Amino acid sequence: MCHNHDILKSNNKDLQQIEKQWDRRNFLTKTSMGLGALALGSLLNTEKAFGAVNKSSSADAVLKAYNKNRLGLPHHMPKAKRIVYLFQSGGPSQLDMFDYKPKLKDMFGKDLPPSVRQGQRLTGMSAEQTVFPIAPSIMNFKQYGESRAWVSELMPYTAEVVDDLCFIKSMQTDAINHDPAITFMQTGNQLPGRPSIGSWLSYGLGSDNENLPTFITLITKNMGGQPLYSRLWGNGFLPTEHQGVQFRSGKDPVLYLSDPENYDGTDRRKMLDYLGKLNGIQHDAYGDPEINARMAQYEMAFRMQTSVPEVTDMSDEPDYIFDMYGEDSRDPGTYAANCLMARKLLEKDVKFVQLYHQGWDQHIGCPGGVRAQCKRTDQANAALIKDLKQRGMLEDTLVIWGGEFGRTVYSQGQLTPENYGRDHHPKAYTMWMAGAGVKPGFIYGETDDFSYNVVKDPVHVHDFHATLLHLFGIDHERLIFKHQGRRFRLTDVHGHVVKDLLT
Known part of the structure; x- marks a missing residue:
């Protein structure tokens, strides 16, 4: 037979x-x-998404409602509902902004002791130096607020909101060059191909607004500096509906969203309906989940034809708001305008808004370069904190500011009393957070007298990611996606929650 x-x-x-x-x-x-x-289908059901339940419900009822999520998330009661990440690409100089080191004033030009350097890895730009002359910051520092946080003269607006900020002065990373360091900060791995933070949150928690993407990226226009790649807000191996969507300044914030000439919404609706039937047949035959993911993206694009023009329209913002963010906020695509746009997106319950601002790579002319960058960003940073706070949104919105690494205390290139350059430094740098679930007016961690080594409470990038997920009610060890036979997570096999940062 x-x-x-x-x-x-x-x-x-x-x-x-x-x-x-x-x-x-x-x-x-x-x-x-x-x-x-x-x-x-569960993911697209916004009634099961975080934030879709009445906040007045009891904690048990709220958590039970949240746990209808397809992954059983969140694992515990979240403090954060949404996040805006103000990423400062290039490596801001903590020595000239937040990490005040008065003892360096008497050490100008002296060689950084080998006992401080400890044979740490150097970049190719400093590796040939035989001496490492100490370059004290020329900026004036003062203490502000009840927290008595040190802030340089370059950031007068940030100085006004220090009691809302949680400073981490002991950040550490594994990478010493820009691309791997930025990739590491945004995806938890130095090599390209992993999902970004926003994609992990989209995958884990879904959307709170069915008419806008869960994860949106904004980039300051015309800044140059180290290049940024779309993989930094990419979905990696997660389903494609979780990738970040870049909003641009100009007539079309999202490319190819508008209808072609002589084509209207009714035509597009019919086209999508027929396309959905064809893709349904294709899915029945092959079972590829990316077919459903692509259709979900098409449907989102259709809804965005109405929602995007509405949310990007600044005409309803009063003059005092533009004045608070600064004159640049009236110019679409500037950092100030993007900060204001971020607030509007957060109001619409976009879960993750990622801002990128380039130009912090001051190998030469550090004082002038940092001064110019602070002028572009300081007022808008503080305005965003104040704006969220006055709208009652800061209590459940997490705000993050920081770059991929810090800068060295020694000068790269020529050193004068008024000018110096600073190389990349991964072993000690400063970031700050504000809002949902983090301690306001709090300073965590400490560096040595040279801002070169962490001497108290180090926070690694993996720890930072674990803490971020924790604020959204997620146990970082349990948010897992299986790919090519291996179980992946944002923190890989590392990381712990820094509970001292939390309220």
Whole structure:
């Protein structure tokens, strides 16, 4: 009988195709993809998303409602509902902004002791130096607020909100060059290909607004500096609907969103309906979850044709808001305008808004370069904190400011009393957070007298990511995605929650 079956199969191409489609591997693949489609349906159901329940409900009821999420998330009651990450690309100089080191004033030009350097890795730009002359900051520092936080003269507006900020002065990273360091800060790994933070949150918690993407990116226009790549807000190996969507300044904030000439919304609706039927047939045949993901993106784009023009329209903002963010806020695409846009997106319950601002890479002319950057960003940073606070949003919005690493205390290149350059420094730098669940007016960590080594309470990038996820109610060890036979997470196999930062 088996012999006759083999003969029949060899002469019947249809039977061969059926057996090929329904062998054990394909059966398991297709049934698992069907579960993926069910998961997608859950993801698109905004009633199950974080934030869709009444905040006046009891804690148990709220957590129970949240836990309808397809992944059983959050794992515990979240403090944060949304996040804006103000990423300062290039490596801001903590020595000239926040990490005040008065003892350096008497050490101008002296060689940094080898006992401080401890044989640490140097960049190719400093590796040939035989001496490492100390360059004290020429900026004046003062203490502000009840927290008595040290802030330089370059940031008068930030000085006004220090009691809302939680400073981390002991950040550490593994990377010493820009691209791997930025990739590490944004994805938890130095190598490209991993999902970004926003994609992990989108995958884990879903959306709170069905008419806008969960994860939106804004980039300051015309800044130059170290290049930024779309993979920094990419979904990696997560389903494609979790990638970040870049909003641009200008007539079309999202490319290819507008209808072509002589084509209206009714035409697009019909096209999507027919396309959905065709893709449904394709999904039934192959079970590829990316078919559903792509259709979800098409439907989102259709809804965004109405929602994006509304949210990007600044005409309803009063003059006092523009004055608070600074004159640049009236110029779309500037850092100040993007900070104001971020607030509008957060008001619409976009879960993750990522701002990128380039130009912090001061290898030469550090004082002038940092001064110019602070002038572009300081007022808008503080305005965003004040604006969120006056709207009652800061209590459940997490604000993050920081770059990929810090700068060295020694000068790279020529050193004069008024001018110096600073190289990359991964072992000690400053970031700050504000809002949902973090201690306001709090300073955590400490560096040595040279801002070169952490001497108290180090915080690694993996720890930072674990803490961020914790604020959203997620146990970083349990937010996992299986890919190519391995279980991946944002923090890889590292990281711990820095509970001292939390309220």
